[in-house]
Amino acid sequence: MAREVKAAIDGILLQARREEEYGASLQSLYELRDDLQAHDGTQLEVPVELLRSVDEGENPDAFTEAVFRSSLGANQACKGKVVAMRELHSAVERNLRETFPEEMSDYDALRSAAPKAE
Numbered sequence: 001m002a003r004e005v006k007a008a009i010d011g012i013l014l015q016a017r018r019e020e021e022y023g024a025s026l027q028s029l030y031e032l033r034d035d036l037q038a039h040d041g042t043q044l045e046v047p048v049e050l051l052r053s054v055d056e057g058e059n060p061d062a063f064t065e066a067v068f069r070s071s072l073g074a075n076q077a078c079k080g081k082v083v084a085m086r087e088l089h090s091a092v093e094r095n096l097r098e099t100f101p102e103e104m105s106d107y108d109a110l111r112s113a114a115p116k117a118e
Contacts, residue, residue, distance in 0.1 A: 047067075049063070050063050050064075
């Protein structure tokens with residue numbers, strides 16, 4: 001029974017030491033956060049999801065790859081929407097030119113006279 005109590009106390013002390021080290025590590029990271037900057041001088045931001053995955057023992061490169069693949073899919077979906085909107089715009093403009101040629105001529109004149117947006 002004495003051994004069990006001693007083992008329990010040792011476990012508690014070890015846990016307390018680990019928590020102290022963890023707190024000290026977090027404190028030093030917090031103090032260094034203002035010094036972390038990218039090459040262009042902007043502040044670096046580490047995604048919370050990345051920190052969670054590292055805490056869970058996952059490889060940060062695997063997390064980065066998963067985010068990259070996800071953003072690729074989202075980019076392709078967005079690109080598809082842009083292409084569809086351009087095609088719709090062209091179809092509507094083409095129909096308007098056939099149906100209202102004079103009005104579209106006036107529209108073209110107004111557009112060419114308007115200052116270009118940058």
